[in-house]
Amino acid sequence: MHGYLEDLAYIHDAGFRDYACSAAPGLERILASHGIVRGLVVDLGCGSGRWAGELVRAGYDVLGIDQSPAMIRLARKVAPRARFQVGSLWSVRLPPCDAVTSIGECLNYCFDPRAGRRALSVLFKRVYRVLEPGGILLCDFAGPHRSPHRKLRQHISAGRDWAVMASTLASGPHSIVRHIATYRRVGNRYRRREEVHRLRLFLSAEICNQLRRSGFRVRTLNGYGRFRFPRGIQGVLGIKPGPRTS
Numbered sequence: 001m002h003g004y005l006e007d008l009a010y011i012h013d014a015g016f017r018d019y020a021c022s023a024a025p026g027l028e029r030i031l032a033s034h035g036i037v038r039g040l041v042v043d044l045g046c047g048s049g050r051w052a053g054e055l056v057r058a059g060y061d062v063l064g065i066d067q068s069p070a071m072i073r074l075a076r077k078v079a080p081r082a083r084f085q086v087g088s089l090w091s092v093r094l095p096p097c098d099a100v101t102s103i104g105e106c107l108n109y110c111f112d113p114r115a116g117r118r119a120l121s122v123l124f125k126r127v128y129r130v131l132e133p134g135g136i137l138l139c140d141f142a143g144p145h146r147s148p149h150r151k152l153r154q155h156i157s158a159g160r161d162w163a164v165m166a167s168t169l170a171s172g173p174h175s176i177v178r179h180i181a182t183y184r185r186v187g188n189r190y191r192r193r194e195e196v197h198r199l200r201l202f203l204s205a206e207i208c209n210q211l212r213r214s215g216f217r218v219r220t221l222n223g224y225g226r227f228r229f230p231r232g233i234q235g236v237l238g239i240k241p242g243p244r245t246s
Contacts, residue, residue: 002067002068002069002111003067003068003109003111003195003197004047004066004067004068004070004071004195005068005070005193005195006070007162007182007184007191007193008070008164008180008182008193008195009048009068009070009071009073009074010070010074010162010184011159011162011164011182011184012047012048012071013047013048013050013074013078014159014162015157015159015162015164016157017048017050019103019104020047020050020051020054020103020104021050021054022227023051023103023223023224023225023227024050024051024054024224025224025225025226025227026223026224026225026226026227027051027054027101027103027138027224027225028054028055028058029225030136030138030224030225030237031060031099031136031138034134034136034239035134035244036098036099036134036135036136036244037059038059038060038061038098039060039061039097039098039099039132040060040061040062040063040095040096040097040098040099041055041060041061041062041063041097041098041099041100041101042062042063042064042065042094042095042097042099042100042101042130043055043062043063043064043065043100043101043102043103044065044089044100044101044102044106044139045065045066045067045089045102045103045104045106045107045109046064046065046066046071046072046075046084047066047068047071047075047104048071048074048075048078049064049071049074049075049076049077049078049079049082049084050078050079051101051103052064052075052078052079052082052084053078053079053082055082056079056081056082061082061083062079062082062083063082063083063084063085063095063097064079064082064083064084064085065084065085065086065087065089065092066084066086066087067086067087067088067089067111067112068086069086072084072085072086088111088112088114089102089106089107089123090112090114090115090119090122090123091112091114094126094127094130095130096130096131096132097130097131097132097135098131098132098135099131099135099136099137099138100127100130100131100135100136100137100138100139101137101138101139102137102138102139102140103138103139103140104140105140105141105142105146105199105233106139107120107123107139107141107202108141108142108199108200108201108202109197109198109199110175110197110198110199110200111197115200116200117200117202117206117210120202120207120210121210121213121214124137124210124211124213124214124216124238125214127214127238128214128215128216128238128240131240132240132244132245133240133241133242133243133244133245134239134240134241134242134243134244134245135239135240135244136237136238136239136240137211137216137236137237137238137240138224138235138236138237138238139235139236139238140221140229140233140234140235140236141202141207141233141234141235141236142176142199142201142202142232142233143201143202143203143204143232143233143234144173144174144201144203144232145231145232146176146199146201146231146232146233147168147170147173147176147201147232148168148169148170148176151169151170152167152168152169153167153168153169154166154167154168155168161184161185162182162183162184162185163182163183163190164180164181164182164183165180165181166178166179166180166181167179167180171198173201174200174201175198175199175200175201176198176199176201177196177197177198177199178196178197178198178199179194179196180194180195180196180197181193181194182194182195204220204234204236207234207236208220208236211236211238214238215240215241216238216239216240217238217239217240217241218236218237218238218239219236219237219239220234220235220236220237221234221235221236221237222235223235
């Protein structure tokens with residue numbers, strides 16, 4: 001099952017690109033601080049390609065992967081010099097690379113029925129195998145505090161030619177469900193579409209433990225440089241031991 005169909009993909013890029021754009025300078029500094037100033041970066045859950053575009057401008061090669069064909073179409077326009085592929089981060093073949101990123105809760109989404117704690121462990125092992133020595137994994141994810149304090153949280157946003165209403169419900173202690181209604185102007189009318197997104201929530205400790213078991217050295221993050229995570233979002237940096245060879 002795909003999420004982020006055409007209208008929501010458009011709205012996400014038009015109205016919510018700030019997360020990726022604001023995080024980009026801090027992400028680039030983290031890469032550089034670990035000696036990664038060129039080479040291939042694989043971006044899992046690349047969305048509309050805003051982070052990929054910043055990487056290309058900084059001189060990196062980029063492979064962006066996303067389960068949404070609509071997002072990939074946008075990404076190819078936003079960052080035409082990057083490579084993009086439609087696929088699930090839980091099963092796509094990963095090439096040898098210098099860094100892997102996954103920005104904006106991508107590890108939490110359950111569009112692919114294989115998603116979950118066991119799949120997370122497999123993913124981290126796959127990433128570890130393809131990274132060059134000294135390579136890094138940078139990712140953020142939603143934790144339990146991302147769940148609404150009450151049973152329901154609603155949020156409404158609007159732009160020049162779109163509006164979106166999202167209702168977030170707690171679904172047990174370890175997951176949330178978002179019911180999203182989009183309104184996008186097509187000609188003189190607004191088209192209404194609906195999507196339902198389920199997210200599995202992870203504790204920082206379990207993410208860190210999974211990474212360590214996969215062989216990474218691990219640091220927790222409160223943000224990317226000056227960019228601070230919103231409430232309920234946590235980040236980790238996984239470092240593959242060994243001297244860099246390039």
